[in-house]
Amino acid sequence: MSHLRFPRLAIFCLLSCCLGESAPAANWPDFRGPDGDGRATAARLPLSWSETENVKWKSKLPGQGWSTPVAWDDQLWMTSAEDDGKSLLVLCVGSDGKVRHRVKVFTVKKPAPINGLNSHASPSPVIEAGRVYVHFGTNGTACLDTATG
Template identity: 30%
Template sequence: MNWLVGSFAFLAVALGVAGSGVGDDFKRFRGADATGVAEDHPGLPATWDKETNVAWVVDVPGQGWGSPIVIGDRVFVSSVVADEANTPPQGGLYLGEGVRDPAKGVHHWMVYCFDLGSGNELWKHEAHTGRPVVPRHPKSSYAAETPATDGERLYVLFGDLGLYCYGLDGELLWSRMIDPKKTNMDYGAAASPVVHAGQVFVVYDNKEESWIASFDTRTGDSDLADAT
């Protein structure tokens, strides 16, 4: 199983796995069966830190709470970069309080692709540029969802912004914008997309009009949408 450790502001890949080409791809949040458990492989190290048993490390600008995914020799991850400093995450409780206003400054909603073997950046795409229109809790992020792939296309969801479909070489194939809504304590959207049987399934849980929808993987057409 291709296995990696991700964090912002760095993305690190375990030594002995990068470029090995062994095992299945990691195509979605928590893996193929959503258990978060990868098949064992003798190349996986038992211990690691930022230097030990690490094949490469690359800086990823901005903030993103989603996990990286792997398809073939490529690693995909999303992030949002702000032009102005905002309230950073802090330890402890917030007593149920989020924030009342959207984050300051122009933001850049980014998608990155790295080579699994070397960590070299293969491409990046700026999905959207603008000012956030809904608040975000300091312990959350405007890029909280993990991307997904069916092996042919990449699906990147920015929860209260839109769903973006790319070719694996970085070409934007289609996008569907989302009408942003108020979320509980401003934590924001965080449900990662799931791909099944030619459809991309998206859940938008919010305090105004929650919904679940599916989109055709090839065209982005919506075949199902239900408010709850």
């Protein structure tokens, strides 16, 4: 279901531009950014991009997710679900595009039914210095150390 991957991939690529060498690193701690308005204040952000234009790197990530990635220093954090929602993951990708942490936070025996256009990894993480918080509905909420996952 590639339509589930596109919004996360597009946001992921945009945030990776914010963390690139041409722009100063900016923290994006939650769904709508540092000011809650969805606007990035970094200088020289690209106005357009494609599969190759203004893309510093790409990373193939496991599972499916619908959440917005969050950024702190040189880390991008996001949630993902594998095995039809039985494995709920937290992923951290560095500013070089390499996966730094892949943490299975919950194993679900019988995932709740969801809309076919959705994913079991829909709520966006929230991050602050040293901690990232994730929520997976009735399956639970977790806090991870950003240094160790």
